[in-house]
Amino acid sequence: MADAAGKTxxxxxxxxxxxxxLIVAVLMLAAAIIYFDTRLLDHVKQASRQQENMxxxxxxxxxxxxxxxxxxxxGEDSEEGHGxxxxxxxxxEGESRLIFSESVTVRYNTPEYDLEIMLCESEDNKTFLRLxxxxxxxxxxxxxxxxxxxxxxxxxxxxxxxxxxxSQQEDAAEQGPVSAENRPYAxxxxxxxxxxxQLYLMVNGAQLDRxxxxxxxxxxxxxxxxxxxxxxxxxxxxxxxxxxxxKLAYSFSGSPRSGVYPExxxxxxxxxxxxxxLIRGSRKPDNSLIGKNNPxxxxxxxxxxxxxxxxxxxLIQNARPSGNTGAEPVRSEVLYxxxxxxxxxxxxxxxxxxxxxxxxNGIREEAVSGETEGSGEMQGNRQDRSEPVxxxxxxxxxxxxxxxxxxxxxxxxxxxxxxxxxxVQFGVDEIHKSDIDVNHEEAAMYAGLLKAxxxxxxxxxxxxxxxxxxxxxxxxxxxxxxxxxxxxxxxRMEKQGDNWVITLIEDGSQ
Numbered sequence: 001m002a003d004a005a006g007k008t009x010x011x012x013x014x015x016x017x018x019x020x021x022l023i024v025a026v027l028m029l030a031a032a033i034i035y036f037d038t039r040l041l042d043h044v045k046q047a048s049r050q051q052e053n054m055x056x057x058x059x060x061x062x063x064x065x066x067x068x069x070x071x072x073x074x075g076e077d078s079e080e081g082h083g084x085x086x087x088x089x090x091x092x093e094g095e096s097r098l099i100f101s102e103s104v105t106v107r108y109n110t111p112e113y114d115l116e117i118m119l120c121e122s123e124d125n126k127t128f129l130r131l132x133x134x135x136x137x138x139x140x141x142x143x144x145x146x147x148x149x150x151x152x153x154x155x156x157x158x159x160x161x162x163x164x165x166x167s168q169q170e171d172a173a174e175q176g177p178v179s180a181e182n183r184p185y186a187x188x189x190x191x192x193x194x195x196x197x198q199l200y201l202m203v204n205g206a207q208l209d210r211x212x213x214x215x216x217x218x219x220x221x222x223x224x225x226x227x228x229x230x231x232x233x234x235x236x237x238x239x240x241x242x243x244x245x246x247k248l249a250y251s252f253s254g255s256p257r258s259g260v261y262p263e264x265x266x267x268x269x270x271x272x273x274x275x276x277x278l279i280r281g282s283r284k285p286d287n288s289l290i291g292k293n294n295p296x297x298x299x300x301x302x303x304x305x306x307x308x309x310x311x312x313x314x315l316i317q318n319a320r321p322s323g324n325t326g327a328e329p330v331r332s333e334v335l336y337x338x339x340x341x342x343x344x345x346x347x348x349x350x351x352x353x354x355x356x357x358x359x360x361n362g363i364r365e366e367a368v369s370g371e372t373e374g375s376g377e378m379q380g381n382r383q384d385r386s387e388p389v390x391x392x393x394x395x396x397x398x399x400x401x402x403x404x405x406x407x408x409x410x411x412x413x414x415x416x417x418x419x420x421x422x423x424v425q426f427g428v429d430e431i432h433k434s435d436i437d438v439n440h441e442e443a444a445m446y447a448g449l450l451k452a453x454x455x456x457x458x459x460x461x462x463x464x465x466x467x468x469x470x471x472x473x474x475x476x477x478x479x480x481x482x483x484x485x486x487x488x489x490x491x492r493m494e495k496q497g498d499n500w501v502i503t504l505i506e507d508g509s510q
Contacts, residue, residue: 096122100156104129104187108241110194113221117190119155127152129187135197135221144219148226151203151215158185158206182212182235189238195245196272197221208233211254218275227275242307246273247338249313251304262322265301267315269338278338290336291343293351297322301329302336311338328498330390346397346404388469388493389458391500396455396475412502413494419506453477456486459508467495472508 104117115133122128128145129152146153181188182204189202199221205213215231232254239250248270254261261281267290269279282290282302294300298319305314313336318329334351335344343351391411398408416433456474463469471491488508493500 096124096126099123101130104190106190106192108192108194108245110192113192113194115192115199117187119152119187121156125154125157127155129201131199131221133221142224144224144226149201149203149215149217151205151231155185181238184212188212188214188236191239191241191248193241193245193248193272198272200239200248202236202239211235229270229277237304240304240306241272242310244310246271246310247278248272249304249307251302251315262299263301265303265318267302267304267313267336269313284341290341292341294343305333308335312336312344313338317343328387330387332390332394347401388495388500389461389471392471392473392491392493392502393455395502396453399453413496416502417504417506419504421507459488469493469495469500474508 098120100121101118104119106115106117109115113133113135115131118130118132120128120130126146128143129149131140131142131144133140144152181202184204184207186204187201188204189200191200192198193200197220199219201217201219203215203217205215207213211233212235213231213233214236216229218227218229219225220227232252234252234254236252237250239248241248249267251265251267253265254263263282266282267279268277268281270276271278278285279290282300284290289300290302291300299322301318301320303316305316308314315334315336317332317334319332320327320329333346335346335348336342337344345351395408395411398404398411412433414433418431419429453475456476459472459474461469461471469492471493473489473491474486475489476486490504490506490508491502492504494503495501
């Protein structure tokens with residue numbers, strides 16, 4: 001009995017050892033299978049990236065424009081352009097592989113969309129845009145071809161042999177830097193509107209003098225429908241959405257050859273919700289000029305500076321008389337309220353239509369010595385006299401703003417002098433620009449006096465010569481909340497280059 005029991009234990013022990021060996025063998029086999037499956041999957045992924053002409057590095061920056069020379073596929077070591085000759089661009093038999101590609105910068109991109117755009121050309125000379133993005137957490141890959149955007153056709157060829165993808169650096173070296181917005185034969189601007197699922201594309205064509213034949217497209221990422229908004233030769237500025245992405249605004253300078261607009265620079269606003277223009281060529285839908293409070297008789301050039309609020313734009317306004325093509329424009333910073341159609345001062349106050357924005361700006365039309373009323377010489381002189389007055393008013397406006405105070409100081413000539421009897425009580429007779437530059441106590445005193453001053457009424461202006469102006473006016477000073485008075489002042493200004501600078505401000509009684 002004991003021998004039988006011993007034999008049984010030996011058999012059980014051998015069976016357990018065999019089971020353990022079998023389990024270990026199975027685990028090793030499973031590990032080997034997982035290892036080789038992983039290597040096979042990595043190989044498949046790498047081959048797929050090469051076939052799709054994508055960089056073989058996950059996490060490459062979306063929206064960054066690579067060196068065009070690195071995206072050209074005609075070099076011996078170029079992985080992007082050549083890849084595997086036996087495989088098509090999409091991995092499908094009969095599909096053309098890519099020979100050229102470059103990344104397009106996408107502005108206003110978001111992690112939710114993670115939009116990537118590649119400008120591609122296949123070996124059968126078809127140019128298209130490849131879009132990769134997410135919508136509602138689902139990955140999409142689509143293409144916009146030459147049938148949808150005809151301006152894509154032959155973009156690489158039209159750049160020239162040297163510029164086939166890589167000439168932009170060489171051109172920049174010869175002609176100076178070229179902004180991305182105005183580069184010929186390229187996607188100049190691409191903007192994602194993440195709120196409305198829209199993609200805006202500016203496709204640039206040939207260069208015409210200083211302008212580019214540009215076409216603007218709206219792509220609905222929900223159904224990939226394409227709408228052409230315009231095609232026009234111009235030089236376009238950077239485009240920007242307002243804070244809730246309901247509007248897109250920009251400005252452009254048009255070619256004088258077109259003869260479409262008398263203005264040199266115009267502003268436009270697109271309604272992203274209703275997909276229509278609110279402002280075209282600085283004009284409302286009824287073809288009237290923007291700014292119902294702007295004085296008539298002048299041509300207003302506008303440059304878009306940015307959004308002040310949801311419905312208010314910041315603009316640079318240049319005003320010049322419509323009948324005097326040789327007159328220099330008067331430059332000012334303004335706001336434009338789209339809904340109210342009003343031109344506003346930078347502080348938000350409404351500009352009066354009776355004359356505090358146009359070049360004449362309410363200036364008295366008194367005769368200058370030696371001139372007769374109504375003479376052509378006098379009419380031209382009125383415009384000339386408006387410029388120094390505009391600059392003087394702008395100087396006072398800057399003085400009252402902490403953020404713009406330094407700009408006011410730039411409007412003073414190096415030899416500027418301030419003479420006021422009010423200064424005597426502070427122990428000085430006058431303050432010089434040099435005192436202000438070195439920040440002496442006189443500078444602080446000067447700032448305290450004139451920061452509270454506002455331009456009052458223009459009394460008289462005379463111009464001894466074309467580069468000198470003497471202006472009599474009043475300004476209102478409020479030293480304290482309950483102490484304000486109006487004072488007659490005189491200013492002397494000189495024209496230096498294209499700008500008027502202030503050389504002297506003194507009491508009008510002196």
